[in-house]
Amino acid sequence: MSEQNIPYEQSELYRLRHSAAHVMAEAVKELFPEAKLAIGPPIEDGFYYDFDLGKDENGKARTFTPEDLEKIELRFKELLKQNAKFEQYTLTVEQALVHFADQPYKLELIRDLAAGKVDEMGNPTTEPAQEVGIYQHRQFIDLCRGPHVGYTSQVRANAVKILRASGAYWRGDEKNPQLQRIYGTAWPNKVELDDYLKRLEEARNRDHRRLGKQLGLFHISQLVGSGLPLWLPNGAILREELERFLRQAQLDRGYLPVITPHIGKLDLYITSGHYPYYKDSQYTPIDVDGEQFMLKPMNCPHHIEIYKSESRSYRDLPLRLAEFGTVYRYEQSGELTGLTRVRGFTVDDSHLFVTPEQLEAEFIGVVSLIQHVFNTMGFHDFRARLGTNDPESDKYAGTPEMWAQGIKAIRQAADKVGMNYTLEVGEAAFYGPKLDFIFRDVLKREWQLGTVQVDFLLPQRFDLEYTGEDGQKHRPVMIHRAPFGSMERFVGILIEHFNGAFPLWLAPVQVMMVPITDRHNEYARQVAQELRAAGLRVQVDESDDRMNKKIRNAQLQKIPYMLVVGDKEAEAHGVAVRTRTGEDRGTVAVAAFKAQALILTTGKSMEL
RNA sequence: GCCAACGUAGCUCAAUCGGCAGAGCAAUGCUUUUGUAAAGCAUAGGUUAUGGGUUCAAGUCCCAUCGUUGGCUCCA
Incomplete structure (x- = not known):
């Protein structure tokens, strides 16, 4: 059955990830008994759980090392396999406060629920809670409104992975203590996990910094x-x-x-209110002959002065x-x-x-x-x-x-x-x-x-x-x-x-001339000149690489058109058109190629 | 700014336990004159981010700084 139309919060995947978060926290609690639990919700593509590990001997916050994460992942998977039932029940606020007496973050959550302020995600609650929801599996008991899967083994040990650890402020406020967050991912089965990891890898390949x-x-x-x-x-x-x-x-x-x-005078931004408001995220004013100038953080005050001119x-x-x-x-x-x-x-x-x-x-x-x-x-x-x-x-x-x-x-x-x-x-x-x-x-x-x-x-x-x-x-x-x-x-x-393959009108180089041997360079330059005169961005590959290599280089640069020219083309005043999609269109007249390319550029077409 | 990981040639990466800094691509030179995704040979390329420290010896261990990456916070 398709879950496409069900909100994520009500989906099976959400329960799965929420349950995974609990079992991972169980593993952390085993390996770090002193850890204090914060919150551990599902998120898109996975889940996280926040912990306070206390201080080390130097008074610095204890953090997870990569080795810790390996151990946690191992234990996490074992605990999933050691099947246990998720039991749901409620406790009165008083009972909960007693039960979580050594869990300060949970106490704060319970008190906020009881006071009718906010829930664990910081959303306002409608009325003060009399009792709170609890989920328990084995000895691991968590304040939680669920839902969860029935048994831990429903989360497949080969379909979960711990991804990384990072710092995260309690309740997202930098004035609060910084907790240690572990991000993980969980999927219905190993195939879907592997798909996800592959998607991540592909995403890295189209990262704009790399491209x-x-x-x-x-x-x-x-x-x-x-x-x-x-x-x-x-x-x-x-x-x-x-x-x-x-x-x-x-x-x-x-x-x-x-x-x-x-730049503009500091007074301009004091008038606008930008300076007092964004003081901390502006470059320090420049002092010129006793007057303060700002690198402009905004254009509006300058435009306003034009209005007032x-x-x-x-x-x-x-x-x-x-x-x-x-x-x-x-x-x-x-x-x-x-x-x-x-x-x-x-x-x-x-x-x-x-x-x-x-x-x-x-x-x-x-x-x-x-x-x-x-x-x-x-x-x-x-x-x-x-x-x-x-x-x-x-x-x-x-x-x-x-x-x-x-x-x-x-x-x-x-x-x-x-x-x-x-x-x-x-x-x-x-x-x-x-x-x-x-x-x-x-x-x-x-x-x-x-x-x-x-x-x-x-x-x-x-x-x-x-x-x-x-x-x-x-x-x-x-x-x-x-x-x-x-x-x-x-x-x-x-x-x-566009994964770097820009539409023709935006492509930095629209056409790469590929002369087959260096005796075709002259003709390639002629054609390039003719196309440039029409406004196209054209380069000629006159390197001593072989044609195959020239095509490969142009492909890697995602250049829309490669125009291969050899004896045949020179004779017919044509070009052999290859697109970056790998299509070989055979030889066409230069004038025909030019006309077609101009239609596409002026129309800002997505087609080649 | 906070937490963590990382920083080796232009790029991508290697270097076992602390023991002579390496490869591929790119670049340069020569040979090759080639028909739709990588021709061959050769040469050059490094203060291992920076600054300190430990050691007979540091890319490797320690400290600091800078930077990058992933999160958190912020984003007019």
């Missing part, structure tokens, strides 16, 4: 600095194509280009200022990853200054532009998230009215275009709610790419105004938006999406 090196797209130099990628020629060509595409789409939609500098009338609005603006943020060192999380990056930024009446239509216009961008890239696998403020938190500026108004505008616009989204409290920008477009990399990590944000706050902070039809001063609303998000991150995801 970026292989295809000469970008390089990160220690001497330049962490998180400051250098775009190599192939990467720069790709990025410029993307920028050209979006620039044109924006011009078509009435955006106006602007260009602003990379002249008096504005309602006739000027909506004013859509766009720039590929490079910003610098001092991200925590542990966060940096290839192109997807960097310290210097370029936002395809735009700020729309609109009247309140125009807000919805402009928001819809932005969403449709983003849809156009994603459709062109063939991106369909993403989710949209409406990030709102958390009223409990003090990190959001502005009035409740502003927030309500912004959220309402986004909801109405999204509903009108039929966009599905999830609402997530506490995911807003400090100045306003936003609709984010979230993608996953090959390792299933989520990244925000496109974003649209509604902002009533900065217009107020900078005292923006326009003269209305009524001759009175009014305050505009701002929309911040970026379809790609960051060029770096977008290209990182793009590389993985």
Whole structure:
């Protein structure tokens, strides 16, 4: 029977993994009797369990060594095979507090349940609990609402694997103690486990960092600095194509280009509120003749100053200022990853200054532009998230009215275009709610790419105004938006999406000429020149490699077309077309190849 | 920033218990003139991330720093 339509939380696989987590914890408890248990839920593709192993003799937190993990895995598998039944029962809160007296994390969970605050995953509970759910197998007793499989042996010992250990803060808060987390995976059988491990291996092969090196797209130099990628020629060509595409789409939609500098006075960011708010993740200000300058962490204040450079009338609005603006943020060192999380990056930024009446239509216009961008890239696998403020938190500026108004505008616009989204409290920008477009990399990590944000706050902070039809001063609303998000991150995801085999219009080298012997080099150069004149990116492989090797090299570079030329082709003014998909199309006239290639590039086709 | 693992030639990796730093690919030179995924031979390439320490002897053991990777936290 197919489980495809059952939510994961109710699936057999979920029970299996939840049960695996318990048995693994049992193994840990055997090998480390002093270990304190935290939580151990199933997650996508597996499960984890968090432990506090106490301190070593130097007062440092005890951690799992790779040898510990081996022992745990061995014992884990033995315990699965030594069949035991999972028994479920409930204890009153009082009984549970006694039973878990030496398990401080469990006590905290029980007390929170009893107080009706939050459950073990931090989700609010509806009412105070009188009793708590317990699952027991053998002597291992855990606070748990299940569900589990019936017997431990239903989790196949040859279909589980311990993957890694890492630190993880108790309840995800860095102010709390750091626990030792063990990640594992569990599948119904060995075949599915092996499939999963193979998928992981394949994912590593399409990792943008690996492909970026292989295809000469970008390089990160220690001497330049962490998180400051250098775009190599192939990467720069790709990025410029993307920028050209979006620039044109924006011009078509009435955006106006602007260009602003990379630094700005500290006061600018104090006014905007960015500096106080993000102080810790900004590069230290530069002192110039006693004045403080920031590397810009955001483009909005600069664009706002452009808005303010002249008096504005309602006739000027909506004013859509766009720039590929490079910003610098001092991200925590542990966060940096290839192109997807960097310290210097370029936002395809735009700020729309609109009247309140125009807000919805402009928001819809932005969403449709983003849809156009994603459709062109063939991106369909993403989710949209409406990030709102958390009223409990003090990190959001502005009035409740502003927030309500912004959220309402986004909801109405999204509903009108039929966009599905999830609402997530506490995911807003400090100045306003936003609709984010979230993608996953090959390792299933989520990244925000496109974003649209509604902002009533900065217009107020900078005292923006326009003269209305009524001759009175009014305050505009701002929309911040970026379809790609960051060029770096977008290209990182793009590389993985296409596994480095970019559509023709984006391919850094579109055509590789493959002369069969060096007496064909001259003809290959002629054809290359002819194709370049038509705007195609063509290289000639004049190395003294044999033809087979030239083809192999072009294949490895994932170049869309290899044009083999020998005596036959030179005579007929033709080329023998081979695609990177391995297809041999035989000899065609140069003019015919050129015409066909141009149709595909101008149409931004996914086909070859 | 926190926890852990890792850092050897441009790239991918080897070097047993602490005992002469190696291979393939790439590069360079020569030979070969080739019809759809790797021709042959040769040459060159290293302060083993950096700085200290232990030792007769350190790529290998210890300490610190930097960086990378996987998590955690953060992400305007």
